[in-house]
Structures are given as structure tokens and as C-alpha cells.
Amino acid sequence: MEHRTHPIDGIAAPTLPAPFSEWFATRGWQPRAHQLELLARTQAGRSALLIAPTGAGKTLAGFLPTLTDLADRPKPRPGEARRGVHTLYISPLKALAVDIQRNLNMPVAEMELPVTMETRTGDTPTHKRQRQKHAPPDILLTTPEQLALLIASPDAERFFSHLKFVVFDELHSLVISKRGHLLSLGLARLRRLRPELQTIGLSATVAEPEALRRWLVPQDRPDAMADIVTVSGGAKPHITILETDERVPWAGHSALYAIPKVYEAIKARRTTLLFVNTRSQAELLFRELWRANEDNLPIALHHGSLDVGQRRKVEKAMETNSLRAIVATSTLDLGIDWGDVDLVVHVGAPKGASRLAQRIGRSNHRMDEPSRAILVPANRFEVMECRAALEANYLGAQDTPPLVEGALDVLAQHVLGSACAAPFDADVLYGEVASAAPYAGLDRVTFDRIVEFVATGGYALKSYERYARIRKTKDGLWRIANPRIAQQYRLNVGTIVESPMLNIRMVRPGRGSASRGGPVLGKVEEYFLETLTQGDTFLFSGRVLRFEGIRENECLVSAGGGEDAKVPYYAGGKFPLSTYLASEVRAMLADPERWKTLPPQVAEWLSIQHDKSILPRREDLLVETFPRGNRFYMVLYPFEGRLAHQTLGMLLTRRLERAGAHPLGFVANDYAIAVWGLNDMSAMLKSSKLSLAALMDEDMLGDDLEAWIADSWLLKRTFRNCALISGLVEKRHPGQEKTGRQVTVSADLIYDVLRAHEPDHILMQATWADAAQGLLDVRRLGEMLSRIRGRIVHKALTRISPLAVPIMLEIGKEAVAGDANEALLGEASRLSGEELMQEALEA
Amino acid sequence: MNSLAPATDASTALTVRIAGHEAVCDWRGVLFFPAMGLMVVSDLHLEKGAAFARRGRMLPPYDTAATLKRLEGVLADYDPEMVISLGDSFHDDEGAAEMPTLFREHLVRIIDKRDWHWIAGNHDPAPPPDLPGHCAREIAIDGLTFRHEPARTAGPGEIAGHLHPGARIVRRGRGVRRACFACDGSRLIMPAFGSLTGALNVLDRAFSGLFERERLTAYMLGRQGIYAIAGSMLR
Incomplete structure (x- = not known):
């Protein structure tokens, strides 16, 4: 095992108390180098990020500083005030907190350490929570929401008065959402209560560890970063792409062609974990595997919308190794260790190299042995994507999403929480908030607007001063107006709003x-x-x-009558193809040398494309136009992922409409967009009636985007989430839980009123930012438009091109027979990829 | 909500007869007696946003302005000499007293020199202080009685509000639900005029005993017009 450190001066060798060395010795173990190094760094008073693959003993490493410190702690003197929590452990999943407690119990019990440990989650009964406040355990294992509640309580200062360490597990997955924003603000608060506080982050490999290192420490200096301890690789994973004599489909996501081979693989191993990207894929794969299951192997299903009881049953069965295969979605992504998985099968493209690494990490937790994984591409583009992901995993290339700026609705929640804990000084709170990494760039004006928002709604029309929820008193401190406000706050903490x-x-x-x-x-x-x-x-x-x-x-x-369906509906996954993988797929497309690693049928397909049309260079955008039936098609290949393509398709059809191309509809997948219309776009381009450069100009992200968004329901729905998180409307009132429908109605009314009267309101701004970032992938689209400027390659064709076959199949994919009015779609749906390919090949 | 309905050939006002009087139900939710130059409006619920703000929910303070603007529009069209606001003019008791000056001045301009009457409602039982107009529990004019909450024992000629009537029809398997005037020739219940108000189906228990179903007509408020629907059609 390779173990890299980044030495800093003055780090002494770690002190391992006697019970620990004895414990390791009696088990015939040796503390691992990274465990000792993390210990040495924390003993030197530093905060640190540990990056290690699964199976590297990450949990023990993360808790060794705590356990050794507690072992050396003098016994409380008689009459000494009760000690507060010593170490706070934060995990993204309740189940993970429970799991970690179970894993830690063993060393603690065997060494007879004087350490108490408890979990605190949404499931913890009230009486236990009350008791925890009076008699805190040494180690409290909890979630971001519970931390927000704890720091908003008036006795937070006492509760955390002995806090020494905060351990963040799966930090890479915690930091990328609004939950991460709330958590960063909680950490900033803890640091103000305990300036000497040390943080320990545990993470899988990420693209930019510096971002996580900064996240762990206060942002008072621009170069402030936690130390880093990196454990690379262990044995290299053994990953293959499923080999089959079957024809790889042109389009679709089900990969049913591969079922016999997958079943063989399951039979050959002890326990196989099968990952898919969506629930519906999981259901389908599970059903098909059981159809093939002649040996009656115990094969189970695990995904998020299954009943909790059923999920627990499956988890239990995994623990006892009584399953041969589990079909799962992302619910099993994170680091929960269950059973002896010795093969991971990934069905469909992983969409990101980091996600692939994380999932493959599930197999074989003895990190000195190689993980085994088989990738099963569901269609031909996925073959290239799998190949790119595979090379990335070998190369250690990573593509975790960049961290985004802290959301303002989350900040509003935190400001109210701060007032609930104790009166606050706005200058001090601003300093505290800006010390949290996601909010380091927050300007004072925006912060003050958020405080105003929390106080009175922050409206231009200042009519609510009298009803302020928090108020600045003579001593200059902001206080909650009455205790009911704190009660309401506690019932509404959190950032997870279910999308109905x-x-x-x-x-x-x-x-x-x-x-x-x-x-x-x-x-x-x-x-x-x-x-x-x-x-x-x-x-x-x-x-x-x-x-x-x-x-x-x-x-x-x-x-819809006889119309073409204008907007495609996807049952597919929500993960967009990562920027990194997209670029790799484009590179592969452009380089015939690399086709040699692809299955012959895929390589052949690409070489026909080369003959019949063009294969774009890595940074180019290929646009093909051709007639088919009584329609004219334009197909673009940006490879930027479905979200960005969907947005582009919406904007593009608007622009084509203005240009007189009479577009009728479009479809988008992760790789391409196809637009079709009544006018001959090849001819329009030739006669310069239409200009691709103008069509794809970056200015489409200005007025066109705004006009489209204003017309769509998107902002309204995003606004509802912001309104809930920011506390404008309440999820729950004391003694009364609102139904989703009531929330919807009132938030919609508020949105209409705000849009009509104060479109620049701070919450409208927060809503806009959210929508642009998450749902539309505007940033990625913007990057793409700037990348392709001057690099658009147009090819006018007389018929469909080979590369266009997969996206053209998407057009009719969801149509099924049975409706007489669907002649057009029926025609498309009955067409096979082979037939389209034949068309492409006609001279 | 975006306008989803296309223009229709519906009327913008329909005439009803009640206790010997002729009145006009306007599609925007006001009732006008041409012979008396009297306009009736009900359940304005002014300052509803503020009422929520007083309870810790800082809803936008713009609902009052929107309601007043609509009110100004119908007043300009009918130019009544006399106006009766049929109760729940303010969403809560503090509404009138705490109303921001801006809105108060607008409201005073709207009232102008008209003969304005505030009927007490359950949300605003006390008369609004410092506003022009007369206050009353109820008003009787020439066989008509104007009160906020319909009285079960009332004789013919009652004009009331309070219940926010709405009606629903089902045609070819589809339902349509709208706020409405509910009238059986003897009693009329006004729709709520306020910007943030909902509606309650006239077939709800709350209306039982108030109308003779055979003679009930719901004057449903559309986006471009008003539709008279027979009670037997309601669902």
C-alpha cells in the first residue's frame, strides 16, 4: 500500500497510549501509517483531511485522535461540572451513524476505554435527546440537521464547552449540496464557541482536495487549509467492460441484451452488487434477472422508494452474507459496509469517473486485494463512455463537481437559528458566516439583506417593521421577538425538501x-x-x-392530437454526464487510434461515420442537417449531458422559430440533440438565411433564457423550496403538519405576488441562482457555447448519418402501439437502429 | 396562474332579481343595483399578508394594493353613489388600525365622497377607526337586508357574504370550480373579493338550509365573463 504525506515542520511522532499498542498487538495488527500520521497531525493541534479508498481503515483513523485523547483524559474530580461532548461525528446518512457506532464499539469495549458513545438522529426519541442535553456522551454521532438544531438551542455554549474534534464522514458528498452549506455554517458557529476546535475530514478520492481542505478550516486567511493525508489506491481495481457476442443496442438504457452474461457472472462469484442509475432500471433489471434465475439464487432489490422495512430486511440479509446478488441504486453508494461483496456490476454508464470509483469501492473491503468490477454499457455511446470512465479510474482522474457558493435561503435559516440560540451582533455573525468556506465570498450588503429578510421579509415596502421576527435592540444585538419564533424554527430546520x-x-x-x-x-x-x-x-x-x-x-x-411531441420526456437518470467524461468521449471519437480498445461493432460504426459524414475534433461541435420523411432534421453533438442539452434544445427551438425554420420539436440525450422542423435547414444554412454562429451565440443565455424561464413553471417550484428553507413559509407549525398541497398553494400565491410587485426581492434572486445552477445547467451550457465559438463544423447530408442513429431512435422510443392518432410516432417507434443504419449506408 | 382559458362569448355582467329588486352580478365579483346606484362588495380581507406577518410569516405586503387596485377599477366603471362593504373588509381586527399610510390614503381616495358603509364581519367585528364611512352590523333598504353572515332565520331579501361561495360543475367527466354569487331569488351570497381568498363549494354543509336548491343559481366568475349555472347542475 502506498502512503503519501505532505510533511510540515515540527510534527512530532504520534503518541499511542499503551492500551492501544497492546490492543493492536494482541490482534496481530499494526496501526497503519496513515492512521499514525493523522494522529500525529491532530496531536500537533492541526485539522486534517484524510483521503483514502474504502477498506483502508478510515473510520478507525478518524477516531484514533479522539479515542487516544479520551483514554489519556484524567478522571473527573469529585464535584467537577459535567463534561460536554468531546467529539462530534457528522455523517450524511442516519444509517451510517448507527453503523459507525457499531464498528467503534468493538475497540472501545476490548480496550475497556472510559468512553461513552451515542447517536442522535431524527429517529432518536425526545426523552433520549433531553437526557443527552443534560448528560452528553463523549462522542455524539449525528447528522447535519441535528447539528443545526443543537447550535440553535440556548444551551449550545454549555453543551459544546468541551468540544475538541468534529469528524466529517463522506465529506465529499456532504459538501456539494445545500445540506453542506448549512453544515459549514454550523461548523463556523462551533468554531466561535470553541476557537481551538480541530476538524477531521474523511473523504473518498476527489478531483480537488484543496476545496475540502479549505472547507475544514476558517477562511480568515486566503491560504488557510487543513493538512492532508492521502492513501492512494491499494490494489488496482480489476475492471472490465462486459464482452458479448450480442449486438450492442443503438439507444436505450435497459441493457437487457447482457442479462445472460450478467447472470453467469453472478453465478461465478460469492456476492455481486449490481448498480444502476435509476429506480426504474433497477426494477427492470431485477425482474429480468429473476426470469433468468434458473438456479433460484437469492437475488434482492434495494432502492430508495422501497418500504423501509423491506430495505432493512435486505440490509440484514447482506450483513449475514445470505444473498448472492443485490440490485441497487444510489442508496447504497455511501460507505456502509455490508457483507462480503466480491463483484460489482455497473449497468449503464457510470456518468462520472468518481461515481464509478465510489461504487467499485463497494467490492472487496480488504484493500490489499483488487476490487472486481464489470461495466455493462446499455448502448453504443455508453460503450465509449464506459471505456473513458475505465481509463479514468485507472489513471486516478477524478471529476467530482466543483463546490458552489453558499445558498442564501440556507443562510436565512442559519441567521434565524443564531438568534434562537442567543442575541447576535451582526458584525460578529457576518465574520462568522464569512469564515465558512461556501460563504467566504459573501458581501456585507447581501448579508444585511438576508438579516432584513429574516427580520421583516426584506420587502421594499417596509410595512412589517412592527412585526419583525428578530429585532435590533439598544445594545446593538439582534434578538428574537418572542419564544414562539424559536419554536417555529425548530420544527422547520433542514434543507431537504422532497420533490413530489x-x-x-x-x-x-x-x-x-x-x-x-x-x-x-x-x-x-x-x-x-x-x-x-x-x-x-x-x-x-x-x-x-x-x-x-x-x-x-x-x-x-x-x-395532443396528431402533433409531434415537442418536448421529450425522460424516465432516465438525473445524473448528467460529467464534464470530464464528456471531454474524454469526444477525444475518443476524434482519435481512430483509440477505437482499437472498443468492441469491433462500435469501432466499425465510427469508421462508417467517418466515411459518410465527419467525426468532430475534441473541441469542435459537429452539426449535421438532413431530410427524412417529410421533416428536416438538425442534429448537434455537444456531449454536455442531458440537463444542459434540454436547456439548449428549448432555447434553440425558440431561435429557429424566429429564424423561420418552423421547428416542430426536439429530443436530447447525454450526447446529442436533434431538432426537426418543416423547413429545409440545410438550404437555409447554405443561403445564409440561417447562421449557426448566430444561432449558437452566447447571447442566447440572456434574453431568450430569461423569457423562457419566466414562462415556465420552473421558478415557481424552485421558489417553493427556497421559501421553505428560508422560513418564509413553514413546513410545520407546532401541533400541525401542513400537507404538501397546502404548501404548494400558498407558495405559488406568494410567488405570483412577488413577481408582480418585487421581482428583485432577495428570495427571487436566490431562486434564480438555484434554478440556473441545478435544473438548467446554465453554467455548463455557457462554458460549452464559449468553447465552440468559431469551432462549429456543419455537414449537410442527404440522409441520416450513422452517428445520428441513436438520437433519432430516441424520438419514437416511448411511443407504444394502441393509439390510432399516432401514425407518425408509431412509424418512428417501429424503426429499428438497423433500418436507420441501412438508410445511412445507402449511397 | 397563467391565463389558460381562451376568450369566450360570455357576458361580463348578468342581471338577477331578488325580493323585487334588479341587480347586476359583475364578473369581477361585485353586485350593483342600478336603480339605487348602490354597489356591494364583500370579504375584501385587506391586510391579509400583514395579518400573517403579525404571526411570524412574512408574506409579501402587496395583497392589499392588488385588491384596492381591482376595487378602484370596478368603482370607476359603475361610479356608485352608495357602497356597502359587506364585512371581513380587513383580515383581522388590527388590520384597519395598523394599515400602512400608503394603503390607507389609497383607500380614502377610493371612498372619496361616496356614501360608504362598513358592515361588521367576524374577522373585523369592530368598526375600522379613522376611515371615512358609516359602520353598522347590518343595513336594511327597501326590503333588502345587508349583513355579513347569512342568518338562517332571515326573511326574503338578504344579501350576505362570509362564506366565500364557490361552485363546481362537471361536464363530460371534467370538473370546473370557480368563485360565484349564489342566489335563489330570496337570498344572495356574495363571492369574496380579496386577492388572497379561496372559495367554499355552495353544496358544502356550511350552506345547508340557506337556499332552495331547485331555485338556486350559481353565477360563476370566469376569467372573461360570468356564467349563470342552475343549482341542479352543480356538483
Whole structure:
């Protein structure tokens, strides 16, 4: 095992108390080098980030500083005041906190250490929480939400008066969300209570460890960073791409062609963990595996929307090694150690090299032996993506998302929480907030606007001064106006707002808002509807539907008649292809030398594309135009992931419409976008009636984006989340839980009123920022538009190109037979990739 | 909500007869008696946002302005000599007293020299202080009685508010729900006019005993017009 350190001067060798060396010795173990180094650094008073693969003894390393310190602690003198918490452990998952406690119990019990340990999560009963406040354990294992509650309580200062360490587990996954923002603010508060506080971050390998190192320490100096201890690799994972004689599909995500081979692999190993990207894929794979399961192997299913009891049963079965295979989604991504998994099968492309590394880490927790993994691409582009991810994993290249600036709704929640704990001085609180990494760039004006927002709503019309929730008193401190405010705050802590599914209800066209009586067709994720405006058509369970509007928690649609579905509906995953992998796939496409590592059928496909059209260079954007049937198509290959493509498709069709191309619809996947219309776009480009450079100009992210967003439901829904997190509307009132529907209605009303009267309100700004970042991937689209400036390569063709086959298949993919009005879509859905490829090959 | 309904050929006002009087139900939710130059509006719920703010929810303070603007519009169209605000004019008791000067001045301008009457409601039982107009529990004019909460024992000619009536019809398997005037020729219940107010189905228990179902008509408020729907059609 390789072990790298970054030496700093004056770090003495660690002191390992006698019980520890004896304990290691009796078990025939030796403390690992990184465990000792982390100990030495913390004993020198430093904060540190430990980056290590699974199985490297990360947990013990993270707790060794705590356990040794507690072992050496003098016994309390008689009459000494009760000690507060010594170490706080924060994990993203409740289950992980419980799991860690179980793992730590063994060494603590065997060494007979005088250490108490307890978990505190949303499941902890009130009486136990009360007791914990009076008699805190030495080590408290908890979640970000519970930390927010603890620091907002008036006795926080006493509770944390002995706090020495905060251990953050799976730090890389904690920091990338709003939860991470809340947590960073909590850490800043802890540091003000205990300036000597040391932090220990535990993380899987990440692209930019510096970001995590900064996150762990106060941002008072620009170069402040925690120390880093890196354990690289262990044995190199043994990863292969599934080899098969079957034809690899052109499109789709199910990878059913590979079932027989996957089943063989399961039979050959002890326990196999199968990862897929979405729930529906998990369900499908599970069903198909059981169809192939002639030997009646115990194969189980585990995903987030399953009933908790059922999930626990599966977890239990994994612990006791009584399963041969588990089909799972991301619920099992994080570092929970269950059972003896000796093979990971990843179905579908992993979408990111880091995600792949994390998932493969599930297999074989003895880190000196290689992990085994098989990648199963579901279609031809995924073959290239898998190959790129595989090379990245070998090379140790990482592509975790960059950290984003702290969200303002989260800040609002924290400001109110601060006032609930004790009166605060705005200057001091600003300093504290700006010491948290995500808020290091926060300007004072914005901070003050947030304080105003918390106090009175922060409206330009200052009519609520009298009703302020927090108020600046004569001593210059902000206080809560009455105890009820604190009570309300405690019931609403947290940043996790569930994204509901909406019923799709059929109504008559044009009367959407009034009609409520039609049949419900099914459920659709809210995030899809967020991008629609009235009149857009989309495919759902095989029918073309016309979007009429959203009424409370229902999506109203009418029959789309003979129209083409304009907007594609995806049941696919929400993970976009990472920027890094996208760039690797483009590189692979451009370089015939690298095709040699690809299966022959894929390499052949690319070389035909080379003959018939063009293969773009790594930084180029290829645009093809061609006629097909009674439509004209434009296909673009940006490789920027579905979110960015969906946004681009919306904007592009707007622009094509203005240019007179009469676009009828578009479809997007992770790799390409296809737009089709009634006018010949090849001819328009040739006669300069249409300019690709103008079409793809960065200015589309200005007015066009704004106009589209203003029309879509997206901001309204994002606003609801911001309103909940920021405390403008309440999730729960004392003694009364609001239903999702009530929340929806009132937040929508507020949004309408704000948009009409104060569109620049701070919460509207927060909403905009959220939407641009998360749901639209505007930043990535912007980067792409700037990358391709002057690098657009256009090829006018007389027929479909080989590279266009997968995206063209997406057009009709979801259509099923059964509706007489669907002649057009039916035609598309019946076409096979082979037939389209034949068309491409015609001379 | 974005406008989802296309223009229709509906009327913007419909005439009703109640206890021998003729009145006009306007699609924007006000009732006008042409012979008397009297306009009736109900359940303005002014300062609803502020009422929430007083309880720690800082909803935007713009609902009052929106309601006043709509009110100003209908007043300009009908130019009534006399106006009756049928109770719950303010969302809570403190509403009128705590109303910001800006809104107060707007409201005073709207009232102008009209013969303005505030009927006490359950949300605002006390008369609004420092505002022009007369206050009353109820007003009787020429066989008509104007009060906030409908009285079960009332004789013919009662005009009330309070219940925020709404109606629902189902046609070809689809339901349509709207705020409405509810009238059976003997009693009329006004829709709520305030910007942040909802509606309650006239078939709800709260309305039981108030109307003769066979004679009930719901004048449903559309986006461009008003629709008279027979009680037997309601669901």
C-alpha cells in the first residue's frame, strides 16, 4: 500500500497510549501509517483531511485522535461540572451513524476505554435527546440537521464547552449540496464557541482536495487549509467492460441484451452488487434477472422508494452474507459496509469517473486485494463512455463537481437559528458566516439583506417593521421577538425538501385551469414539468399529451392530437454526464487510434461515420442537417449531458422559430440533440438565411433564457423550496403538519405576488441562482457555447448519418402501439437502429 | 396562474332579481343595483399578508394594493353613489388600525365622497377607526337586508357574504370550480373579493338550509365573463 504525506515542520511522532499498542498487538495488527500520521497531525493541534479508498481503515483513523485523547483524559474530580461532548461525528446518512457506532464499539469495549458513545438522529426519541442535553456522551454521532438544531438551542455554549474534534464522514458528498452549506455554517458557529476546535475530514478520492481542505478550516486567511493525508489506491481495481457476442443496442438504457452474461457472472462469484442509475432500471433489471434465475439464487432489490422495512430486511440479509446478488441504486453508494461483496456490476454508464470509483469501492473491503468490477454499457455511446470512465479510474482522474457558493435561503435559516440560540451582533455573525468556506465570498450588503429578510421579509415596502421576527435592540444585538419564533424554527430546520410526483390529469384543451374531472394517467416527476410552458407537447406512456398547466399538485394535459411531441420526456437518470467524461468521449471519437480498445461493432460504426459524414475534433461541435420523411432534421453533438442539452434544445427551438425554420420539436440525450422542423435547414444554412454562429451565440443565455424561464413553471417550484428553507413559509407549525398541497398553494400565491410587485426581492434572486445552477445547467451550457465559438463544423447530408442513429431512435422510443392518432410516432417507434443504419449506408 | 382559458362569448355582467329588486352580478365579483346606484362588495380581507406577518410569516405586503387596485377599477366603471362593504373588509381586527399610510390614503381616495358603509364581519367585528364611512352590523333598504353572515332565520331579501361561495360543475367527466354569487331569488351570497381568498363549494354543509336548491343559481366568475349555472347542475 502506498502512503503519501505532505510533511510540515515540527510534527512530532504520534503518541499511542499503551492500551492501544497492546490492543493492536494482541490482534496481530499494526496501526497503519496513515492512521499514525493523522494522529500525529491532530496531536500537533492541526485539522486534517484524510483521503483514502474504502477498506483502508478510515473510520478507525478518524477516531484514533479522539479515542487516544479520551483514554489519556484524567478522571473527573469529585464535584467537577459535567463534561460536554468531546467529539462530534457528522455523517450524511442516519444509517451510517448507527453503523459507525457499531464498528467503534468493538475497540472501545476490548480496550475497556472510559468512553461513552451515542447517536442522535431524527429517529432518536425526545426523552433520549433531553437526557443527552443534560448528560452528553463523549462522542455524539449525528447528522447535519441535528447539528443545526443543537447550535440553535440556548444551551449550545454549555453543551459544546468541551468540544475538541468534529469528524466529517463522506465529506465529499456532504459538501456539494445545500445540506453542506448549512453544515459549514454550523461548523463556523462551533468554531466561535470553541476557537481551538480541530476538524477531521474523511473523504473518498476527489478531483480537488484543496476545496475540502479549505472547507475544514476558517477562511480568515486566503491560504488557510487543513493538512492532508492521502492513501492512494491499494490494489488496482480489476475492471472490465462486459464482452458479448450480442449486438450492442443503438439507444436505450435497459441493457437487457447482457442479462445472460450478467447472470453467469453472478453465478461465478460469492456476492455481486449490481448498480444502476435509476429506480426504474433497477426494477427492470431485477425482474429480468429473476426470469433468468434458473438456479433460484437469492437475488434482492434495494432502492430508495422501497418500504423501509423491506430495505432493512435486505440490509440484514447482506450483513449475514445470505444473498448472492443485490440490485441497487444510489442508496447504497455511501460507505456502509455490508457483507462480503466480491463483484460489482455497473449497468449503464457510470456518468462520472468518481461515481464509478465510489461504487467499485463497494467490492472487496480488504484493500490489499483488487476490487472486481464489470461495466455493462446499455448502448453504443455508453460503450465509449464506459471505456473513458475505465481509463479514468485507472489513471486516478477524478471529476467530482466543483463546490458552489453558499445558498442564501440556507443562510436565512442559519441567521434565524443564531438568534434562537442567543442575541447576535451582526458584525460578529457576518465574520462568522464569512469564515465558512461556501460563504467566504459573501458581501456585507447581501448579508444585511438576508438579516432584513429574516427580520421583516426584506420587502421594499417596509410595512412589517412592527412585526419583525428578530429585532435590533439598544445594545446593538439582534434578538428574537418572542419564544414562539424559536419554536417555529425548530420544527422547520433542514434543507431537504422532497420533490413530489404530480398526477397527470387529462382535461379538454384550452380550459386547463378550470377543468378537474378527467382521468389520471399516471405520475410524473415535477422536475420534468418545470421546463414546460402551456401548449408544449410530450410523450407519456405512449400518448402525445399537450401541457395545459399545473394546478396545485396536478399536471393538467389534453390530447395532443396528431402533433409531434415537442418536448421529450425522460424516465432516465438525473445524473448528467460529467464534464470530464464528456471531454474524454469526444477525444475518443476524434482519435481512430483509440477505437482499437472498443468492441469491433462500435469501432466499425465510427469508421462508417467517418466515411459518410465527419467525426468532430475534441473541441469542435459537429452539426449535421438532413431530410427524412417529410421533416428536416438538425442534429448537434455537444456531449454536455442531458440537463444542459434540454436547456439548449428549448432555447434553440425558440431561435429557429424566429429564424423561420418552423421547428416542430426536439429530443436530447447525454450526447446529442436533434431538432426537426418543416423547413429545409440545410438550404437555409447554405443561403445564409440561417447562421449557426448566430444561432449558437452566447447571447442566447440572456434574453431568450430569461423569457423562457419566466414562462415556465420552473421558478415557481424552485421558489417553493427556497421559501421553505428560508422560513418564509413553514413546513410545520407546532401541533400541525401542513400537507404538501397546502404548501404548494400558498407558495405559488406568494410567488405570483412577488413577481408582480418585487421581482428583485432577495428570495427571487436566490431562486434564480438555484434554478440556473441545478435544473438548467446554465453554467455548463455557457462554458460549452464559449468553447465552440468559431469551432462549429456543419455537414449537410442527404440522409441520416450513422452517428445520428441513436438520437433519432430516441424520438419514437416511448411511443407504444394502441393509439390510432399516432401514425407518425408509431412509424418512428417501429424503426429499428438497423433500418436507420441501412438508410445511412445507402449511397 | 397563467391565463389558460381562451376568450369566450360570455357576458361580463348578468342581471338577477331578488325580493323585487334588479341587480347586476359583475364578473369581477361585485353586485350593483342600478336603480339605487348602490354597489356591494364583500370579504375584501385587506391586510391579509400583514395579518400573517403579525404571526411570524412574512408574506409579501402587496395583497392589499392588488385588491384596492381591482376595487378602484370596478368603482370607476359603475361610479356608485352608495357602497356597502359587506364585512371581513380587513383580515383581522388590527388590520384597519395598523394599515400602512400608503394603503390607507389609497383607500380614502377610493371612498372619496361616496356614501360608504362598513358592515361588521367576524374577522373585523369592530368598526375600522379613522376611515371615512358609516359602520353598522347590518343595513336594511327597501326590503333588502345587508349583513355579513347569512342568518338562517332571515326573511326574503338578504344579501350576505362570509362564506366565500364557490361552485363546481362537471361536464363530460371534467370538473370546473370557480368563485360565484349564489342566489335563489330570496337570498344572495356574495363571492369574496380579496386577492388572497379561496372559495367554499355552495353544496358544502356550511350552506345547508340557506337556499332552495331547485331555485338556486350559481353565477360563476370566469376569467372573461360570468356564467349563470342552475343549482341542479352543480356538483
